[in-house]
Amino acid sequence: MSRTLILDCNDKIGEEVTISGWVQVRRDHGKIGFLDVEDRTGIIQVFCTADKLGDIRVQDVVEITGKIAERPEKLINPNLETGKIELQSETVTVLSKAAELPFDMGMKTLDLQLPTLLDFRALTLRHSEVRNIFKIQSAILEGFRKVSKELDCVEIVVPEIAIGSTEGGAEVFKVDYYGHQATMTQSPQLYKQMLVPVFERVFTVAHAYRAEPSVTTRHLSVATQMDCEFGFVAFEELLDLFEKVGTETLKHVENECPKELKKFGFKPVAFGKIPRLTLREAQEIIFKEFGRDNRNEKDLNPQDEIDICKWALEKHGSDLVTITHFPTVKRAFYTMPDPENPEYSLSYDLLFRGLEILSGSQRINDYDQLVEAIKSRGMKPEEFELYLQAFKYGMPPEGGFSFGLERMTMNLLQLQNIRQASLFPRDMERVDIRLSTLKK
């Protein structure tokens, strides 16, 4: 008998069906009992006589044939999409037997310490609370690609092994590449810029490898970056594009995952007109409205970000706020200094509810200026040979931006630790297993 998906059982009252899925809960009541069985569409309550329950336990993979019955009115579960029905089992087959679980997987919340959550990652990801994080994450990716495509961007596949050129700053992972020392790329930045003269507008999703010896709750050694780059755009138009990609991605996630977002207590995004402030204007507002004088700081601190977002929501009905003109020295070498005041740059961040989710800039597109910028940061132009080639043969005014997928997931869902926003997080202490368990 062919499989019926669990959610489709709602339309099969009185019919015989075969479902398959994982046992999530087992409830024994003497001679009878119940199983909650889950597949990719939902959960159904299965009524069983005790003989059929045998030694079935949570995470066993089962195939169950039986009849779909309506539940009596008072037993309807309004919190379950199949809450008006149950499956009255006739045959129960265990397709795959689960070992005894190291902790309870049947609770609504999986209350585990982070190391345990990650030591048993292949198991804990199955819990709906954890799984929902990654359903939402897949919607972020899809939303990002959808709006990028609408903006005429062509998808590019960029390499992640490079020789020589690094963007400076962050430390890099080293690879033995046929006896040569290569590095894992810190971002798709240099490659996406090189493709502006090819497609004018491009997007990509790529890994960002960052070997900092950092164990903070906000740092991953390997992150995922969503990047766009646009040619023939001036600064104001870049801001339009950047805000559009940010808002459309958020809207897509809201549309695709309303149920999952609700479980994280996510409130609908306020999409008022996004205020645009220079760093200095934002600091002025923070001084006037919140009484903290950070007007000479080179960046917003975490409290500043929270406060300026609070201000944007109150004054402009917007959960988003754009901050521009960060000090040139604080941004990467390819960032265009503001011609009117080169101490500041044509850079921008998009803040969402107190945290930065997107960052970018107009780029230096003049070959000579770019060579000078590389030198001024103590790097060698000859290590950027192919990158500079793109500028040597005609590069229009251009710019772009990127968001961190895990960071955005974490911020949207207010997760405690960015590791919760990565299926298989890599950090100083872990590559699936704890590195401390390995011989050096």
Add this chain to the structure above:
Amino acid sequence: MSRTLILDCNDKIGEEVTISGWVQVRRDHGKIGFLDVEDRTGIIQVFCTADKLGDIRVQDVVEITGKIAERPEKLINPNLETGKIELQSETVTVLSKAAELPFDMGMKTLDLQLPTLLDFRALTLRHSEVRNIFKIQSAILEGFRKVSKELDCVEIVVPEIAIGSTEGGAEVFKVDYYGHQATMTQSPQLYKQMLVPVFERVFTVAHAYRAEPSVTTRHLSVATQMDCEFGFVAFEELLDLFEKVGTETLKHVENECPKELKKFGFKPVAFGKIPRLTLREAQEIIFKEFGRDNRNEKDLNPQDEIDICKWALEKHGSDLVTITHFPTVKRAFYTMPDPENPEYSLSYDLLFRGLEILSGSQRINDYDQLVEAIKSRGMKPEEFELYLQAFKYGMPPEGGFSFGLERMTMNLLQLQNIRQASLFPRDMERVDIRLSTLKK
């Protein structure tokens, strides 16, 4: 004046517009001349008086203001989408000056040797013939994701740095991971399987790192893999899914890129019902129809693949043919042996016009059997700790498949060398620049 995209100029006859783009061709005729200017939408002929032409050359980035005029009937160019109009320039501004080109970029075909094509990759990618390869490649990616989504697969982001576990066989790149020796993953295989109990159906696009010391025209050291994995599917259903993903991806590319495909002489795909043959059946046909007795070989050789595709097109009107049941020893350890004859496996390849484009199998989903399979290949189960965890706690019957993005691009377009199908190919001899130019 705001920018008009070149293709939109067709609707602006008699109006003044500003276009911007790259000079592709310059033609001088004494006191007048013409520029062909290209942006992301198309090419337009620009009429200039000699004074406006100055020292403009190919690849200069220009912004041109002028009036759109209809061309006289006899000067219409039917091969150009803007062939009925031209732009009569009033002001010509060079936004970015290109250096003198190392070779002619204005020819219809870019007739360069591969090393030169790659030494000047940031330039050669701009040639429409090269660029079209990657427009088609982006449509392959999009088509793959579209059908995967339709099949209820959730997109996953898999890590590409791992410790210990390799799939065996191919050599691996080694990374210094905070003092520990890690490796770049050979495929997303192990991770996508681990996510079957989470989402049941998943897809991903990931790098495949293969450190073989090989310099053939068909080998890349880093390839891009498109992968699906499905739970609760038996062998026949897996074949349905696999053929669907293959055909829908091809159809999407045909729909999205008709113009680009035509330039490669691509003939419409024959989508007759796909014949399914075991390896031995295929070899029998090759023996009977083509007179070559390879009935004891463990795989099809290149001529076999060509011939069996010829047969499938003639007998079944299909450019695709599915071959199943390859010898178990020839496939990876996780491949399910056929229970009826374990010498052969529940594996499959999809051939397209003489070349394999997809490959996959039903997997071993029983924990103990999988541990034995790992041992039987001389590998250590303890190096697969997290992978095996997924099987320990309940794994349904499952299987999947993958295609190589560059390989499929190469096969579709009949490219000579797989390096032509990678924006920035990595091989033994090159990482953007030639490795021989580096100190070891």
